[in-house]
Amino acid sequence: MRIATFNCNSIRVRLPAILAWLEKYSPDLLALQETKVRDKDFPRDEIAAGGWHVVYCGEKSYNGVAIIGKREPDEFSFGLEDDDGGSNTRLVRVKIGGLTVVNTYIPHGRALDSEMFDFKLAWFGRLRAYFGKRFAGGGNDLVWVGDLNVARLPMDVYDSKAVWPHVCHCREVIDAFDAVVGWGFEDVFRRHIREAGAYTFWDYRQRGALERNRGWRIDHILAAGPIAGRSVGCRVDIEPRRAERPSDHTFVFADFA
Numbered sequence: 001m002r003i004a005t006f007n008c009n010s011i012r013v014r015l016p017a018i019l020a021w022l023e024k025y026s027p028d029l030l031a032l033q034e035t036k037v038r039d040k041d042f043p044r045d046e047i048a049a050g051g052w053h054v055v056y057c058g059e060k061s062y063n064g065v066a067i068i069g070k071r072e073p074d075e076f077s078f079g080l081e082d083d084d085g086g087s088n089t090r091l092v093r094v095k096i097g098g099l100t101v102v103n104t105y106i107p108h109g110r111a112l113d114s115e116m117f118d119f120k121l122a123w124f125g126r127l128r129a130y131f132g133k134r135f136a137g138g139g140n141d142l143v144w145v146g147d148l149n150v151a152r153l154p155m156d157v158y159d160s161k162a163v164w165p166h167v168c169h170c171r172e173v174i175d176a177f178d179a180v181v182g183w184g185f186e187d188v189f190r191r192h193i194r195e196a197g198a199y200t201f202w203d204y205r206q207r208g209a210l211e212r213n214r215g216w217r218i219d220h221i222l223a224a225g226p227i228a229g230r231s232v233g234c235r236v237d238i239e240p241r242r243a244e245r246p247s248d249h250t251f252v253f254a255d256f257a
Contacts, residue, residue, distance in 0.1 A: 002028050003254055005146055005220075006247070007147040011036070012037055017246070031101065033147045069094070081134075090104060090107075090123075091104045101144075104148065109168065120176075155195075155196040156218075184224040185224045193234055199215025200218060200219035201216045201250075210242065231255070235253055
């Protein structure tokens with residue numbers, strides 16, 4: 001089974017790249033973040049024309065999550081389930097057979113002294129409670145993917161000393177992320193890619209970021225339960241970031257036996 005994640009930064013702009021990537025790599029599931037489109041405008045028909053199934057929840061110009069798959073999920077839901085739907089465009093869960101995949105777009109945080117950073121830390125706490133409540137029985141084949149807006153290790157940033165502290169790379173956000181990981185997740189990416197310089201995001205605003213590889217690893221694939229030990233590989237596909245009109249992120253995928 002192949003599971004992939006991609007912050008597309010507008011699905012309507014990046015749709016040709018997504019469809020081409022689906023055809024080339026044939027993932028069982030592709031999780032998308034920042035689709036930035038209302039549900040009525042989501043390109044469902046174009047995706048379905050390729051034989052794919054998709055579930056999605058979005059809003060205009062902001063947030064938005066989706067999961068594209070080879071088969072229709074047995075069940076799916078949106079949001080953290082602790083609010084009135086305000087988190088629906090940041091989390092989607094699908095279950096296919098014995099596998100559950102949770103796709104999240106964690107808030108960025110904006111600035112360390114802002115309310116948005118407090119909201120980000122609280123969001124991690126709410127997510128930890130979500131996993132604890134929904135999967136309380138344990139033993140589930142569970143994969144957690146998405147743009148988590150956290151670079152946990154110094155090697156996850158092109159220059160840790162220069163950027164520290166940053167809303168995606170500071171003690172508070174790393175501790176909040178670790179609390180969720182501690183529920184029982186393994187970092188599939190670092191299980192297979194242990195060298196520095198492997199990133200998933202290169203900022204548009206930084207001149208020559210991609211060419212100089214001044215990147216961040218903030219897009220993650222983590223696994224819990226029996227499936228964690230069955231991962232056989234993980235890869236970053238940098239080519240879509242080099243294409244015309246790219247997202248500032250690129251595709252990451254993991255294979256499971």
